[in-house]
Amino acid sequence: MALPWLAGLDDGRDARLQALAARFLQQKTITPVGDLRLDQQQRCQLAALCCLPLLEFGENGLHGWSQLIVYPGAFRVHRSHVDAAGVLHEGSDELIGEAWDAGPVILSWADVQADCADPRAGFCVAAHEIAHKLDVLDGVLDGTPPLPRPWQREWARDFQQAFDAFATQIEHGGEAVIDPYAAEAPEEFFAVATEYHFSDPATLRGAMPAVAAHLVRLYGEPPFAPAPL
Numbered sequence: 347m348a349l350p351w352l353a354g355l356d357d358g359r360d361a362r363l364q365a366l367a368a369r370f371l372q373q374k375t376i377t378p379v380g381d382l383r384l385d386q387q388q389r390c391q392l393a394a395l396c397c398l399p400l401l402e403f404g405e406n407g408l409h410g411w412s413q414l415i416v417y418p419g420a421f422r423v424h425r426s427h428v429d430a431a432g433v434l435h436e437g438s439d440e441l442i443g444e445a446w447d448a449g450p451v452i453l454s455w456a457d458v459q460a461d462c463a464d465p466r467a468g469f470c471v472a473a474h475e476i477a478h479k480l481d482v483l484d485g486v487l488d489g490t491p492p493l494p495r496p497w498q499r500e501w502a503r504d505f506q507q508a509f510d511a512f513a514t515q516i517e518h519g520g521e522a523v524i525d526p527y528a529a530e531a532p533e534e535f536f537a538v539a540t541e542y543h544f545s546d547p548a549t550l551r552g553a554m555p556a557v558a559a560h561l562v563r564l565y566g567e568p569p570f571a572p573a574p575l
């Protein structure tokens with residue numbers, strides 16, 4: 347698995363990512379499940395991918411959890427888990443990623459590989475789950491990560507507006523400019539928008555310029571150059 351996102355980083359960001367990934371590998375246990383085996387290179391790539399959203403935020407973004415569980419593919423989770431405190435599910439029963447508020451991040455290896463094989467398709471499950479981890483750093487999973495206060499106010503206002511407009515559009519059967527899963531809740535809206543920042547920033551910018559601008563401020567410029575017009 348090669349990480350297509352790395353090619354677009356300048357030397358400064360590349361060095362920061364290497365340092366973050368090294369810290370990630372020190373702090374976190376990567377646990378493959380079932381028949382899955384991950385060699386050292388694959389572990390390094392997973393660490394780099396998970397740290398990509400932390401390039402500007404820094405290593406404080408790694409706080410609060412210690413385990414990355416990697417399933418070979420999509421995994422099944424019982425619906426009853428939804429009721430347990432702080433457990434987040436993606437989709438219904440068949441999940442490709444999951445983040446517990448004080449627990450592990452869980453990823454499907456097959457889906458991580460699919461994201462890397464088609465990095466501009468608007469999907470990046472690792473970035474999605476890390477966005478949840480950033481979101482919950484302040485103890486509340488609400489679509490707003492901890493930010494300096496004036497920025498947090500602007501963020502909350504702009505995201506709420508964009509989320510409401512998008513949810514209304516989906517509710518009325520309108521065309522979904524980004525993955526309709528974003529309409530589930532404000533925290534999913536943030537996580538899905540994060541996927542677009544890294545994999546299809548032009549679509550996000552065209553559809554939701556205020557949201558796109560906040561994400562550029564949080565994550566830095568998308569590693570891919572904007573698609574030519």
Ligand SMILES: [Zn+2]
Pocket residue numbers: 434435436474478533534537
């Ligand atoms: Zn999610």
